[in-house]
Amino acid sequence: MRITVVGTGYVGLVTGCCFADLGNVVTCVDVNRKKVQELQKGIIPIYEPGLEEIIKRNRGQRLFFTTDLSKAVQTSDFIFIAVNTPPGKNGEVDITNVKAVAKGIAQHLNGYKIIINKSTVPIGMGDIVSQIVQKYGPSNVSFDVVSNPEFLREGSAVADLLRPERVVIGASRRSAAQKVAEIYKPLQCPIVITDLKSAEMIKYASNAFLATKISFINEISNLCDQVGADVQQVVKGMSYDSRIGGQFLNAGLGFGGSCFPKDVSGLVQIGKNNKFKFRLLPEVLEINSDQRQYFLKKVYREVGSLKGKTLAVWGLAFKPNTDDMREAPSLTIIPALTAKGAKVNVYDPVAMPRAKSMFKKVKFCKNPYEAAKNADAVLILTEWNEFIQVDFQKLKKIVRKSVIIDGRNIYDPIEIAEKGFVYLGMGRGASRIF
Numbered sequence: 001m002r003i004t005v006v007g008t009g010y011v012g013l014v015t016g017c018c019f020a021d022l023g024n025v026v027t028c029v030d031v032n033r034k035k036v037q038e039l040q041k042g043i044i045p046i047y048e049p050g051l052e053e054i055i056k057r058n059r060g061q062r063l064f065f066t067t068d069l070s071k072a073v074q075t076s077d078f079i080f081i082a083v084n085t086p087p088g089k090n091g092e093v094d095i096t097n098v099k100a101v102a103k104g105i106a107q108h109l110n111g112y113k114i115i116i117n118k119s120t121v122p123i124g125m126g127d128i129v130s131q132i133v134q135k136y137g138p139s140n141v142s143f144d145v146v147s148n149p150e151f152l153r154e155g156s157a158v159a160d161l162l163r164p165e166r167v168v169i170g171a172s173r174r175s176a177a178q179k180v181a182e183i184y185k186p187l188q189c190p191i192v193i194t195d196l197k198s199a200e201m202i203k204y205a206s207n208a209f210l211a212t213k214i215s216f217i218n219e220i221s222n223l224c225d226q227v228g229a230d231v232q233q234v235v236k237g238m239s240y241d242s243r244i245g246g247q248f249l250n251a252g253l254g255f256g257g258s259c260f261p262k263d264v265s266g267l268v269q270i271g272k273n274n275k276f277k278f279r280l281l282p283e284v285l286e287i288n289s290d291q292r293q294y295f296l297k298k299v300y301r302e303v304g305s306l307k308g309k310t311l312a313v314w315g316l317a318f319k320p321n322t323d324d325m326r327e328a329p330s331l332t333i334i335p336a337l338t339a340k341g342a343k344v345n346v347y348d349p350v351a352m353p354r355a356k357s358m359f360k361k362v363k364f365c366k367n368p369y370e371a372a373k374n375a376d377a378v379l380i381l382t383e384w385n386e387f388i389q390v391d392f393q394k395l396k397k398i399v400r401k402s403v404i405i406d407g408r409n410i411y412d413p414i415e416i417a418e419k420g421f422v423y424l425g426m427g428r429g430a431s432r433i434f
């Protein structure tokens with residue numbers, strides 16, 4: 001099939017590349033000229049496991065990059081919109097980019113096309129896109145607008161796109177939805193065909209529900225700290241109940257990234273715009289931002305005054321396997337530490353080039369051990385595998401004080417204590433079974 005994907009960010013680029021890998025002819029369009037020029041040379045702007053190989057396999061044969069929307073639209077049957085929908089001042093969803101793309105598509109329509117929105121957009125956006133295309137497009141050309149929200153996660157985006165648990169397609173005409181479903185047929189996954197607005201709502205409801213799970217378990221975790229229970233054991237015990245499940249119940253520093261904070265705030269605003277006041281979701285957001293402060297208090301309690309102290313920070317990205325720094329807990333935690341006079345040494349396996357301009361008065365280190373040199377505590381902010389496999393004997397010789405404050409619960413408290421470290425996790429109470 002001939003497909004155009006507009007927007008070459010995490011979603012657009014991965015979607016375009018994977019569609020090409022499935023045998024389609026794909027043109028990826030972006031307004032960012034530099035990004036496009038680099039992609040044309042095979043330089044990938046983001047870190048995403050598996051993406052480089054796919055681009056290598058398809059670039060120049062089935063996969064093309066351009067800034068020229070007009071040719072891309074005219075030579076495709078399916079046009080995906082995958083541009084960013086950033087949060088506005090009050091958390092509302094900024095739909096400027098989607099509207100601009102809809103207008104651009106309209107101005108170049110030369111025959112029937114299916115316009116598919118993959119960006120996360122307020123409920124009702126499908127109708128707005130239709131109105132824009134009708135207003136700016138030729139009157140003698142027909143089109144369909146379809147909603148196809150994306151559920152991939154950064155760090156496993158390629159795998160998520162090629163092995164989705166479900167694909168959601170919303171449309172006002174079933175025939176258009178079925179044509180889009182054909183693109184996903186090789187993936188052999190459940191395909192939910194529904195109306196436009198329900199599809200748009202599925203996306204927000206899914207993200208808000210996952211974010212709620214995280215805030216829920218963080219509150220349970222903080223109570224575990226108080227009463228001496230271990231949240232990991234609690235989750236294990238809960239997870240066998242198939243109504244609950246074990247996923248998205250990792251207590252820690254709260255959710256970051258470009259999606260959960262933005263989409264939960266966005267949904268609250270969508271509610272307000274429709275005379276509906278969410279009561280649960282503002283709390284979900286507040287619990288989430290408090291969780292960073294809760295971690296900082298643990299640090300202050302354990303290390304004492306930070307003046308003249310050295311702290312090693314392992315992990316900067318908002319989650320492992322990505323270099324994305326958007327809404328990363330490190331962006332709140334590190335400035336708080338340096339403001340209190342701590343010398344902070346940081347290490348992240350992939351996010352450091354991106355993070356360099358984001359932190360002042362911080363030493364960027366080549367590996368976790370260099371960061372830990374003479375440290376009064378090692379703080380874990382991202383659960384990279386590299387930290388799970390650390391050599392504790394080596395670490396013990398390097399640090400000034402054997403203290404690990406683990407914001408991601410990557411270690412077993414008993415094992416770490418046996419290695420001679422003071423270990424503070426999140427909700428890892430002292431109660432033990434012997």
Ligand code: NAD
Nearest residue numbers: 007008009010011030031032083084085097119120150154
């Ligand atoms: P991104 O910021 O990584 O990339 C967006 C791209 O769109 C940029 O390259 C930008 O230059 C381009 N763009 C903006 N306006 C344009 C225009 N008028 N014409 C052409 N290109 C334009 O964004 P992203 O993370 O890929 O997210 C895209 C959408 O998908 C958002 O709505 C987001 O909420 C949603 N989403 C993101 C993820 C994720 O994991 N990042 C997952 C699911 C859904």
Ligand code: UGA
Nearest residue numbers: 150151152153154214248249250254255256257259318319
């Ligand atoms: C999330 C969703 O998982 C995707 O399904 C969705 O498509 C995407 O948002 C989006 O709409 O953009 P992503 O933000 O890439 O994907 O990453 P997640 O793995 O969901 O993690 C989000 C945040 O929650 C991270 O900061 C992570 O550390 C945190 N998290 C996750 C927890 O604190 N605990 C958990 O149990 C799980």
